[in-house]
Amino acid sequence: MVGTRGIRHFILGLLSQQPMSGYDIKRFLKSLSWLIDVPSLGSLYPSLHALLKDGLVTVKVIAGQDRPSRKIYAITEAGGEALQTWLKQPSDSNASLKKFVMRLALAGQLSQVGLLAHLEQRRARVAAHKMALEQAGETKGADLGKRLMLDYGLSLAAAELTWLDSTLARLSQPSLSAEAAENEESGFVTLTV
Amino acid sequence: MVGTRGIRHFILGLLSQQPMSGYDIKRFLKSLSWLIDVPSLGSLYPSLHALLKDGLVTVKVIAGQDRPSRKIYAITEAGGEALQTWLKQPSDSNASLKKFVMRLALAGQLSQVGLLAHLEQRRARVAAHKMALEQAGETKGADLGKRLMLDYGLSLAAAELTWLDSTLARLSQPSLSAEAAENEESGFVTLTV
């Protein structure tokens, strides 16, 4: 078992892209930390141990000459299956940006329809909230915090919708534009079903 | 004590804007849930009870004729002090969007310099990460998930920076524009020090 509400799955997903050490994962997570809350070291290493115990990943210790030895984790076949099982169950439609991002980062492991569905679901959610914000904006007399939040939310929602629309359009017809073939070797088309 | 890492402070901040019931708070939190992870009911009500026990809020039960009775919570003087103590300690510079948003929503309780500092800190963080993303973008050969995350992060970061810049500019000279006086009664100027 992987535990339904931990970051275990996400870690597993990262390892499915390429074998990494705990520190590598930590570094990657840090690059997301401006946007979403990421787990601390105190839960990262134990998660790795748990995945190992369950046979979802393997370790290879690389004795570093002249630097600390690294433990490279790689996903196993069972791990791949567990990941797919998790990814197949639809993301709940009330998910926050954090959950959206975690799945988006694992896009390579998603089927094309799965990815499209994920983006469309997010689109619907953001659009709905943008409308609610616009409606709330007509009511006057809110305090400073509420007004700033409204404004901020509206800006971010607009930007996110724009991105979602263009990305959705881009991913929907991958073969139509000739330029797409440039640096695409295993892009949109060759995805696990 | 309010507990340093809970949502207790945030709830306290919301109550400082106006007395509300737990359900009211829940409704407000839901409006933020597309952006950040918000606490569930299972932690909301206990938080309220804890604040009450510590004398930071008071309750008034409104026996609703024909609908369930509501418990309206209001902040106390001690609660106000606890809130200020919390708000005064600077937000850590590595905070996620969630922490930024929670403080932004409480802008009315911040001093002007505090608010400005908060926005500037966020600006610096987002700008730094945007630069990192641009740099990472030059490296080719990333998998689909990484490319999408890069693109997505860049879009959101750009939008957030734009908003931060214009808001920072707007809040820095509140009195210069005459139009600002329109529907401002206790806007930027009259802030708690």
Add this chain to the structure above:
DNA sequence: TACCGCATGTAAACGGTTACATGATTAC
């Protein structure tokens, strides 16, 4: 000399989630 980055780990305390529980009213 002192601090930062690399690199891995442990454990207690805390708090949040999930699930359960209740009940009335309105809308389909």
Add this chain to the structure above:
DNA sequence: GTAATCATGTAACCGTTTACATGCGGTA
């Protein structure tokens, strides 16, 4: 009649945070 909204609550389980612990190499 059945689902959803309003409205409040409890408790076990579980995961995460925080703090502690260690050690080497580079650098200011």
